[in-house]
Amino acid sequence: MNQKDNFDFSQPNSLNPKAFWLSVAKSMWTVGKSFFPILIVLGINRDFSSKNWWVYLLPVFLILISVFSAFIKYRFFKFQVENDELILKTGWLNKEQTVVKFDKIHEVNLNQKFLHKILGLYNVSIDTAGSATTEIEINGISFQKALTLKDVLTQKRSVVFENDVNETPLHATEEEIETKTIKIGLSSLIKIGLTRNYLQTFGLLIAFGYQIADQLQSIFYKNEESIYDDIYSKASEYYVGLLWIVLILVIIVVVVLFNLVRTLLMYYNYHIQLKNNQLLVSFGLTDSHIISVPSNKVQLFQFQQNYFQKVMNLFEVKIKQVESNENNKKKKGLIVPGANWFELNELFKVIYSKDLDINKTFIKPHIRSLYLKLVAWAFVFSLFFIALFIQKQYNYLLTPVLVYLAIAVLLFVGYKNKKLYIENDFIVLKQGIWDVTTTYLDVSKVQQIMVSQSVFQKKRQLGSVTLSTAGGSISLNYYHYPTLQKLANEWLYQIEKNKYKWM
Secondary structure, three states, X not given: OOHHHHOOOOOOXXXXXXXXXXXXXXXXXXXXXXXXXXXXXXXXXXXXXXXXXXXXXXXXXXXXXXXXXXXXXXXXXXXXXXXXXXXXXXXOOOOEXXXXXXXXXXXXXXXXXXXXXXXXXXXEEEEEOOOOOOOEEEEEEOHHHHHHHHHHXXXXXXXXXXXXOOOOEEEEEHHHOOOEEXXXXXXXXXXXXXXXXXXXXXXXXXXXXXXXXXXXXXXXXXXXXXXXXXXXXXXXXXXHHHHHHHHHHHHHHHHHHHHHHHHHHHHOOEEEEEOOOEEEEEEOOOOEEEEEEEHHHOOEEEEEEOHHHHHOOOEEEEEEOOOOOOOOXXXXXXXXXXXXXXXXXXXXXXXHOOOOOOOOOEEXXXXXXXXXXXXXXXXXXXXXXXXXXXXXXXXXXXXXXXXXXXXXXXXHHHHHHXXXXXXXXXXXXXXXXXXXXXXXXXXXXXXXXXXXXXXXXXXXXXXEEEEEEOOEEEEEEEEEHHXXXXXXXXXXXXXXXXXXXXX
16 A cells, blocks of 8 residues: 555644754744844843843743744644645644635645755645735645645645655656656756846845945944045055956856855756646755646746857746735746756647747837937936036046946847737737846736826827736837737637636
8 A cells, every 4th residue: 555545634633743843943043033133232232241140041031932832833733634625723722723725725835945854854835826925834744745735635646756866756646657857957057057147146245245344334444534545545546446357356256156056056956847737846955845837827938048048048937827916025936947948848838738939020119118218317317417517526427428328228228129929829028138038928817908098108109008917917018009909809809708717
């Protein structure tokens, strides 16, 4: 008899005994964050005298509270399945019961963070469409039990097989064991890690650098005279310029290396199994994830590429599913890093049952959309120019002009890359400046179409349309208004005629 058949979810089930330590770690982390500011204040005031004896007892007291709280959460956590419903019971004095029907469950994922790996446990996260956050987390059960529960909740029967790299267990339905597998190799991860998310990482470094510089300001400033002022006064302009070049090179290297390390840690051993309109994905080095993506839950299919990635035939694919709400920062979906064109086409084929093909005929927004952006930026930089002129900073008057010209070039590239393609069943939008993103929206996933035209657009017969889906919205601005109306009517007719289901 299969080991998985030994689990009886019709009766209340408890967490694995080792899950107690997960609860302890979480409680101590929560308490520690609250107590940390007190330690900072005491440290600044250097107030660790014997008069404040309570300072030494407080950590012990907080640790005891953390352990007790963790035990209560672990001991009084029960879950069971009854009448196609998942029932979750928590609490000791204040008891709570959560009931979720199977048909409301949108996604069931298995996650394993670093501490979970040490304890050999998994966290089962259960999402329902329309929730603001993850509805339920069953934190601390074995892989076999987590996998069986996942199959029960999704009403699928599975068998386990081993991955050929690090023997991470995956699964497929019993009658469909043979699956097509895509593996993102280490070389592809290194290439994509060296060529992605430059701006985000640079912004992150700037934020951290500002905080560090602010904290160290008192060290470098003495008697209202900076150490940097001494350096500038004693060093020649040649060495100062060289110093700036070295600093820029160091920042570039740090950004690239940070991206590379983060990509390798996050997406190491990336495997995708394609079968029967479903993707089963496993990845992660320190934190492992097993995610199932049914094709009918996919709302938007995106892939992006910059110049370096284009040379190496690599794409970063984003498969967007139902997001909780518009304010939810953690949008549900899947990122596939470092896929080549063949793998990209295979992913598209599994989800939409057809090959990926881009029509050569496209529609561009009106050139006025570019002019308005150029005028807006020109107004901003003209203010900087006037301010410098009034302050008699004649040596810097060329700076805002050069920056504006650079921005104008970027805006022109963005306008040139923006194209709207109309396929039979898809709305395809291509846009971007450096990272050019192509978004495929299946007409059947459109929930709302809103066509608008401002007073300033009427004279030139321009307008905008917003296509809303459960995974986000797509806005098409400054297009020919009669064309937008015609397309909107065709899409609405197609949706009403076929009675599509968005999930």
